[in-house]
Amino acid sequence: MVTQVTSFGRSGLSDWLLQRFTAVILLAYFVFIVGFMICNPAMSFDTWKGLFDTTWMAAFTSLTLFAVVAHAWIGLWSVSTDYMTTRTMGDKATVIRMTFQATYSLILFYYLVWGFKILWS
Amino acid sequence: MAYRLRDKSGRGHNEKSKAVKDNRPVNLDIGTIKLPITAYASILHRISGIAIFVGMAVLLCLLDSSLESAESFNTVKTTLADNFLLKLIVWLVLCGFIYHTCAGVKHLIMDLGIGETLEGGKKGATIVFAVSPVLMLLAGIWIW
Numbered sequence: 025m026v027t028q029v030t031s032f033g034r035s036g037l038s039d040w041l042l043q044r045f046t047a048v049i050l051l052a053y054f055v056f057i058v059g060f061m062i063c064n065p066a067m068s069f070d071t072w073k074g075l076f077d078t079t080w081m082a083a084f085t086s087l088t089l090f091a092v093v094a095h096a097w098i099g100l101w102s103v104s105t106d107y108m109t110t111r112t113m114g115d116k117a118t119v120i121r122m123t124f125q126a127t128y129s130l131i132l133f134y135y136l137v138w139g140f141k142i143l144w145s
Numbered sequence: 146m147a148y149r150l151r152d153k154s155g156r157g158h159n160e161k162s163k164a165v166k167d168n169r170p171v172n173l174d175i176g177t178i179k180l181p182i183t184a185y186a187s188i189l190h191r192i193s194g195i196a197i198f199v200g201m202a203v204l205l206c207l208l209d210s211s212l213e214s215a216e217s218f219n220t221v222k223t224t225l226a227d228n229f230l231l232k233l234i235v236w237l238v239l240c241g242f243i244y245h246t247c248a249g250v251k252h253l254i255m256d257l258g259i260g261e262t263l264e265g266g267k268k269g270a271t272i273v274f275a276v277s278p279v280l281m282l283l284a285g286i287w288i289w
């Protein structure tokens with residue numbers, strides 16, 4: 025049995041709901057970007073840059089970045105607590121799982137900062 | 146679960162169970178069990194989720210260079226048009242995205258209470274396995 029302390033929202037139900045909300049945001053963004061590229065086959069820098077320079081697109085992209093962080097955190101947490109357990113790995117399981125969780129948290133944080141830097145600077 | 150969990154030493158997973166007569170056969174070797182289609186749909190959803198988490202780095206890299214300047218935008222554009230390796234990587238990330246999204250949408254539909262039966266689950270998985278290769282093919286055509 026793995027305890028809940030490293031989950032994203034401290035409760036299974038809130039994680040479950042958040043993973044669904046963020047999935048819808050990610051889906052909307054994915055469909056929008058692909059749609060935009062299909063509608064602009066010979067994309068120019070000005071069109072592309074112009075899109076990301078609008079406030080709403082920068083906001084939409086930022087929201088999506090937050091959504092990725094929450095969604096992937098919850099998702100990878102599920103994966104780690106399913107496989108990195110005392111049953112599968114013995115006594116070292118907790119250390120391995122914590123290391124894994126710290127690693128993906130740092131990577132997600134890096135993605136967030138990187139994305140914000142691209143968008144807002 | 147019909148079988149009891151045991152670790153490699155053969156001890157029962159739950160120490161208390163030692164008191165119980167413990168000589169029933171255990172089969173946790175998943176490679177020897179024939180899995181239903183829904184199991185494949187589920188594990189692929191997991192694998193594709195992890196794949197996009199890694200692929201995000203590539204996508205952010207591309208976004209970064211495409212927005213930096215007109216020159217770097219054009220470099221991205223021509224590299225995406227000429228470089229087989231980059232095309233392959235982008236296509237693989239897109240494939241992960243396509244599968245994860247199809248299976249994810251199926252998940253959300255089931256969470257709304259639609260098709261939450263064994264039959265519905267099998268049908269949903271079959272639809273996902275039918276639709277995603279088509280979308281992957283279209284993505285491939287788009288990239289090449």
Ligand code: HEM
Pocket residue numbers: 043044047048050051054092095096098099100102103190191193194195197198245246248249250252253
């Ligand atoms: C940036 C993109 C995404 C990443 C990195 C990502 C990653 C993940 C990961 C690692 C999981 C955990 C898998 C598991 O527990 O088996 C997951 C679950 C899930 N994903 Fe995504 N995902 C992304 C986009 C999407 C999109 C676009 C949808 C669309 C509808 C979606 C829907 C779902 C759902 C519903 C689950 C929950 C599955 C469950 O509870 O078993 N995801 N995701």
